[in-house]
Amino acid sequence: MTIEIRGLTKRFGSVLAVDGVDFEVRRGEVYGLIGPNGAGKTTTMRLLVGLLRPDAGVARIGGVDSTRDPLAARAQLGFHGGSVGLYPRLRAREALIYQARLYGLDAAEAARRAEEVAAELGAYDLLDRRCEALSAGQKQRVGLARASVHDPPVLVLDEPTAGLDVLASRFVADYVRKARDRQRAVLFSTHYMTEAELLCDRIGLLHRGRLVAEGAPAAVKERFGCETLEEVFLGLAEGGEGGEDRTERAL
């Protein structure tokens, strides 16, 4: 198991943002965290990568507790998100090399990897442009390249397709598939249902900080008695008692 989350809990003031969440992601698996805004997806991921400290529970990456030994846990990690920015005044190449070297690659290896991942993501031509001059889609490609420039065994992607057009989204999907084919463990969050259905081996449905359903997309749909994940999602997003009832039934 490459990502292991047990009883993870995070409280902001009086609100439980993440409430006893358990799941794991294996090598060669794409796991989708799905849920409406405010469900706790981003907080879960931030707890996993060690940007936030959990109030209870553990998150392990490659068996390493990300709270106890954050540096060793992070070393195995590639992280990117829709909200993660690039250094505007650096060229794409410089940003990639900087990241690679922070992870311990030497100068020559970092330069080589920067070109390699950029080529894979169709961002080769962008390498010598300043990040501030890139479009949203181009930024996302460079961001993904940055997350994998050090070739980490674990990828954590927080809404990488948020705000992207269809074409750009497809690049992200291709990237995730390739990573799976190379036996990486990918944790992925989105609220685009179609994307989740197509891409994920398993999904976890988060609602109000709790994991309310988990399994292969088809199995989850069946359990909620819905035709599509979209319906499941809508049921949850509409919230209120209806959502709760369905959750109760499904469980």
Add this chain to the structure above:
Amino acid sequence: MSPISPPSLAAVVWLVFKKELTETLRDRRTLMVMILLPLALYPLIGVGMAQFVGAQRQAQKARVAQVGVVGPAFTALDAAITREGLAQLHRPKDREHAVEALKARRVDLVVVVPSEYAMMLRDGESVEVELLYDKTVDHSTNTLERIREEIRALVADLLAARQAEAGLPPSFSRPIVVTRESIASPRDVGGFVLARVLPFLVVMMVLLGAFYPAIDLTAGEKERGTLEALLVAPVPRLALMGGKFLVVTTIATFTGLLNLGSVGLTVALAADGLGGKLQAAGGLEIPWSALAMTVVAILPTAAFFSAVMLAVASLARSFKEAQNLLTPVYLICALPAALAQLPGIELGVVTALVPGVNVALLTRGLISGQLHLGLGAVTLIATSVYALLALMVAARVFDSERLLFAAEGSKGGFMALFRRRSRDADADADADAGADAGAGAGAGAGEDDGHEVVRNSPRLPIREVDPGQAAMVLMAVMALVVLVGTPLQSRNIIGGLLVTEWVLILMPVAVLVFFARLPVADALRWRRPAHVAWAGAILAGLVGWYVVGTLVEQLQERFLPMPKEMLEAMHRALFATQRPLALDLFALAISPAICEELLFRGVVLRSSHRLPLWAQVASNAVLFGLFHLSIYRFASTAALGAVLTLIAVRSGSVLPGMLFHAINNAIAVTLGRVLGLGG
């Protein structure tokens, strides 16, 4: 999968340094401040000044002075006045006409010669020559000075003639001849002047250089959303902060160096332009070696202030918030530099340990060439420790989750870090509401990914005094008091004080409250306190003057006694018995109690209410002490300020403090009269 071994600490620092420097040097704003400003500023100022002075001098020379002479023709005097054609003679009918001409500015100076001057000269008497001029007219004063010089020369000639006639030697009229010589070489004098001016300049320039990079590398990184990716990298925070610190220090050092170079160049050119007149006239020479020593002093100065600015900027979530935070810090940091300019303050065992002051004094010591090596070492070690402490704070705060994702969390606000469990539930509620409002306004980058926005019951946002506003008001008050209040008080102590309190102090406060549309009750703590607070204030007021009067002033007397003349003058002004007591009590007790409390325990304290209690008390006490503009009264007024701050915080109201302040001052005024201190 490549085997990943995290890089060494030094490697990370170096890596971050290179990357941040690259990025910083691509920032136009930083480049402007660092390079263009110093390169353009001083030469422009220098050239402008030189031209202005030159033009003035030219105008003076070109003008022929008009001198009216009343009385009989005194040939030798007339010749002296009109020497080199610098003046033109007029002969008004009498003194009256001459004064009229002077008033109408037809003449610059009137010379009145007594009618029987020739006889008096012959009899060896003194001839009284009267010079009439208009002090408000520059030409008149200048002409007076020049003509006096000419007359002095004439007197010397006449004296020599008299002595020769009497058969006396030339030394007869000069029983003592004084010659003087300063053992300081022109170079020493130059060093002395530079040692006064340069430390201040260096600190200001270093601060200016550090300002934008410090913000850009911390709050800027948060605002652009790049911090998450950086913090997820497997490197220690202190190493990241170390790299950033080196960049800010480098930029600050270069800004300092370029400014210094530019100043040096301008001075050199100006000195050259004056054709060496500077050396001849003032006996001043620029010691280039001293300038070189300043270069050495820049580095520790830059390191210290860079670390401080980084630590403070790390507290902010956005560029704008960081600017608001750093502006008052900038002013506070300038203070030690200004302090180091004061005569009599030297690098000693104590001052070598005072952060900020010590580096400014070190600079001064290096320039004047009078640095004690041991103290220099102490300064460097102390500064390194302070800088490291600041960096550790910066590294800790930098990834504090409350600051990182504060925009999304329920209890936001950069001061969330300092939130204390307050006994004052009222104030706490305000703080929360303010923080929520701040989170909404300052979120910026955090806005679009606010998945986890969880809020308590929504409260109406309360507009509060921010530190920048308070600093502005305080500076305005200080400037008004220095420029207007002090001169007024020296003319009429009571009238001046009344104007100072009710206009110069209260007006800026009123302007702030009005234009920032602050709710008066909150911004100034204008609310009813508990009854017990009144009682406490009265009690403290009755005792406070005694504590201040005995303990603090005893200590003051011991370590920094006020010069006797100054003390007596103050007593004479404050405790004069010819004024009605009621007027004095109103001007010296009630007015300061109301106006100063509204400013210090209202606006200023309100802007710092999220700091821990000790910091509120300390900052308010220091500012209140400085406000009184006297190093001799600093300790006692600061102590008073500390007590008043405690009262205001504890009671949650400005009113008990006013009562305390009024009682304290009233007792002092009455006592001063009773004891007859007014003389």
